[in-house]
Amino acid sequence: MKRRSLLGVLIIVVGIIILLGNLDYIDTGDIFGTYWPLVIVAIGLVNLLDRHGSKMFASILIIVGAVLQLEELDIEVLQDVNIYEFIFPAIIILVGLWIIIPRASREKINRMDSKDVIDHISIFSGRDVINNSSDFKGGNLFTVFGGIDVDLTQANILSHEPIVIDVFAAFGGIELKVPIDWRVEYHGISLFGGADNKTVLSAQNNKVLIIKGLVIFGGLDIKN
Template sequence: MQVFLGVVIVAVGVVALLIQLDVVDLNLGQLFADWWPLVIIGVGLAALISVPRAWVGPSVIIAVGVFFLLRTLDVIDVNFWELWPIAVILVGLSLITSFGRRTSDEDTINSTVIWWGSERKTRSRQFKGGSLTAIMGGIEVDLREADIVDRAEIAIFALWGGVEVKVPPTWRVRVSGLPLLGGWDDKTTLPIQDGAPELIVHVTAIMGGAEIKS
């Protein structure tokens, strides 16, 4: 995300410089007014590349960016607030996907919440990871009674939402990701023994956050 934002800033600076030097004849204000949704689309694409397993949230951002781009280019003439039934449909789908078979020994945990909350727990002895997407909602995952064989990976996407993951103190946790007006807090402790099982956490936090703690 930092690279993407850096490229965008450099590109804007270069265009502004060329305009000031009369190398190109462009109206920077009009250019921004027409193409600003590309920033939203770019954020969504960067998030999708960062956490492809948690694709729901980035896809929503990309869809919103495409909608605004089509509006600014006068391809469509639809008021954004006229599409509120779509939000209702998304909430309903998130509720539907939250039902079904839930066991205490799941090897993977996948959860998507929109304006909602979710609590998940597993005691699997071969936990492999999963994907967690929180959009204006929250997810709590309890892995304290689980175990990993070698390594597991979790992808987290938080948009105006939060995700909390509790892990055993014997796990080695490595967190990386893309913060945009958000971030994560790693409160885990380093295990004493060598060869500790490892949990890799990839976080994309957009005005949201994630907390991983022992």
């Protein structure tokens, strides 16, 4: 199963659980209270299926999530040890190692893209994309704890109607570079984050790009 399909299935499952809880068929409080570590495992699996993602962090997430889940189920992994006392310092140590150890997987993936519609997902990883489509038609950008840089300065818009890019950034950032003759409008929502449109308005802005979506604890930077 591809990472995007897996992510979609996971979201559908969560939605079904919430729906059944609202209809009083199940107690969602008990389910989410007991099985919340599976969310960590799921994020790890999604990143593991991403060939551009960090396999190290994916493996760590899966292991940590699995251990926490065993603890929630009262299955002792380590005798007389409270696993929660080790989570926070372990995260700090891992972040430190992540900073000082040079790894190819940490580097952003540079990619040339000629597709008319872009569709990129970045979870715990980074991605640089240069798009040179001659008839750009928009797309989707999704990042969680990661970053996506998209260079559209070599792309062209033929449509006389506005082109739309849907974005979602949580604890991560998205940067868009657009040609000088594009007019960019941001119609999204920012919660504990920011969206900065630095593009220049001029008489040449005869091609319209609309950015929609949600930024949570992250950032969106748009410039020429």
